[in-house]
Amino acid sequence: MASNHTSNNIDIPPVPYPERHSSSLHHRSYSESQTIPYSISTTGDSEDTPYCASTASTLDQLKWSKMARLLQLLIACTDVQARLPALRYPGYGQQWIRPPCKVDYLRHYIDHQNFAAIVLCFPYLFADKSSSCELLAATDPCTVPQGSNVLKVMFQIQRAFMAHTACRIRTLSVSAASMELLVVPMIPQLARVTSLELTDLDQDFALEPILDFIKSHRMLVGPILKNIRLMGRSFTPSRLDTLVLTSIKNSRLNADKVRTILGAIRDLEKVDGQAWMPSVGLLGFKDVVASSNNLKVLKCSFPPAPSSVWSSYFPLPHGTHDIHIDWSSLLEKCRSLEQIRIPVRHGDLYRWAYHEKKSTLICAPILPRTQTKRLPHMHRIHLCGATVDLLDTLADVAFAFQDTLQDLEAHSWLRVWQPATLEFDWTLSRLTRLVLDGELSLYFSLDSLAWCPMLEHLSLSTDPSLDPGAHLLLYIRSREMHKVACLKRLRRLVLRGAWPVSDVVLRKIADRCKKLSSLVLDHTTVTSIGGLLLAVERMYMLESMSLRLDVVDLYLVRVVVRKLAFLRAMQLTSLYKQDL
Incomplete structure (x- = not known):
């Protein structure tokens, strides 16, 4: 779904083009990449929009609202709705029970990936704003304490979803702390699970139930469980309060437990630790990777910059040279690797x-x-x-x-x-x-x-505060910017920072890159209003555009681009007027 969209206020900061993320609430294949078009907007002043989501961005509100509606359809396929707080159903008012669905949507819910994300949907899911939604509004969704009403309700929903078609589940997402109560009793029914996603690894959890599930599952159906994803909670430097610091320390102490879990999975093919901060140092992965000849995917969380406050909690390991030798020889043994995401020391x-x-x-x-x-x-x-x-x-x-x-x-x-x-x-x-x-x-x-x-996607990002006239490397790159036009298959071009993009360069890109569908120019320099208009008018395949430029009167750009029927979404911001 898309529509022609222009910003009414050119001083509004641009909404970044959304990256593709996997969603567990789409029909049939919940691990496929999906995109939420940012040209669609929701009204934050609507009476149906929960007040606890007023601080979220428009894009997040739209995503959570869609996920909440899909969850309502799935919940209506079970009998758990009678035991939940009143749900808000568009078209039916605020009811306890939605009219029964004619289609068993939950039958196709085979990938329970990142199930913990439904906590963010609670303000849109329930009609009662004074119970669990208030708790969620007063607390960061990433720091909801264990034992709260929010997590109890989520546990009920997750158990109902798993029990509905347990024999069809392939990707299982579960909190490490609730493994014993939720998953272990259903091991015989979970015969098709090939991927395991452990969440809340920054909390204290028991190791034995997870090992029992892995070993019992292997004895029952064979070594088909080969993928594992490790997830903690999302933290930002601005949220370094006592709860966050405690969780960070706990997650580091759980590294030994994680190593034991990885070692219990035979023929491991995929280890994804992007959402678990201790994997920044590849903690617990070395022994497992060294003994696995079938490992195809290894993804770890990127460490923060050395000057960041995070460094005191996730310091770079001592003896960098020795660690480098270990990892160099380790990667040399992994001849089946296809994807890798690691820090370089x-x-x-x-x-x-x-x-x-x-x-x-x-x-x-x-x-x-x-x-x-x-x-x-x-x-x-x-x-x-x-x-x-x-x-x-x-x-x-x-x-x-x-x-x-x-x-x-x-x-x-x-x-x-x-x-x-x-x-x-x-x-x-x-x-x-x-x-x-x-x-x-x-x-x-x-x-x-x-x-x-x-090449179809080119993205170059640097510091926007650099002076193109005084920076030697930027001057050298300015002589080479026209080389971008040689990419005849280019579909998406992103230039962030003080890149010198002249009118001649834009014109060449428009003339030669016939397949260009997305253009992002953020703080680029040496661009005039006339050259920009002429270039955009020649980009006949352009569907989305985001401009943050120091040019006078972007209003003219908005008027001209509005006439282009092929453009579906755009964001314009005048840095010149912001400085004024």
Whole structure:
């Protein structure tokens, strides 16, 4: 669903283009990526909108409202609604029981992924604003205490959903603390579970029930449980209160328990710890990864910047050189890896892969029958770390996995001068997504884009406060910006920071990138109102656009772009008027 949408106030900060997230409440396949169009808006002053959600963004309100309506349909398929507080049903008023559904929607609910997210829907789900919704309004949803009414209601809903079609569940999401009461009694019915998602790992939990489930499930149906996702609660530096600090310390103490859980799963294929902060140091993963020959996906949480307050709770491990040696040799043994998301502590983390690829290219013409080691078929690589370390690591992985790499993303810290350049002079035949965030993007030579013929998504982000006239790297990049136009398959272009994007560059991009459907220019410079209008009018496939530019009178842009029928969503912000 989409509609033509323009902002009535050009001074409103832009809503960022939503990234694709997996939702567990969509029909049939709940792990597929779904997008909520941000061109749809909801009215915050509506009487039906709970007051406890008034501080949420429009995008979050829309997402939670849709999830709440889907939950109402699922709840109506069970008998648990008679034991819950009054639900709000559009069209039926505030009733205890919704008229029975003619379709058993819950029968298709086979992936119980990230079930804890329904806590955010409670203000939209229940009609009574004075009970559990008040508790949720007074407390951050991420810090709802254990034993509260909110979690008791969620436990009832989750148990009813699991018991309805337990034999069809494939992805099971459950709190580690409630494993004994909720999951262990239903082990014989959960015969199709292949993925386990453990939430609330920052709380104290018993290890034995989780091990009993894993071992009993393996004895009953065989080693089909091969994927695990680790989740804690979301914390931000502004929420470092006593409860948050206690949870952080508990989650670090649970690292040994997590290592035991991972070791109990045989033939482990996927470990996803993005939502569990202790995985920032890859705690508990080393022994498991070293003993697993089938591991395909390894994702860890990215550490905060070294200057952040988080560093006192998640410090970088001592003896960085020794840890680097362990991880370099460890990754060398994992020949089945396809996706990885890890922090980089040393520049030659993937130097072994570079040497193996180089040896293969040299020996293949001379000795075609030579048996060489097979490099992992890496499709997706996401890294973060200091700029100095990332420069070498990215060059190694881009060369070593040039035949298979499809998604390359890097986030850098630390502003230091490094007389080096990140440049490719070999073809990345399958690369479709390239994201460089931080100082690292300034070192990337845009001439390398000519070696990425299949690139569809390009994102470069740097500091918007940099002076393009005084910064040497920005001056060098300004001479290369026209190279973006060589990407004939480009669909999404994101430039954040003081990138010099001239009218000539925009015109070339519009003329040559015929498939461009999304454009984001945030704080870019050297752009005039006339050049912007001429370029946008030639982007015939453009569907969404977000501009935050220091140009005079973005009102003219809004008037002209409104006539473009192919544009579905746009966001305009004039930095010039904000400064005034």
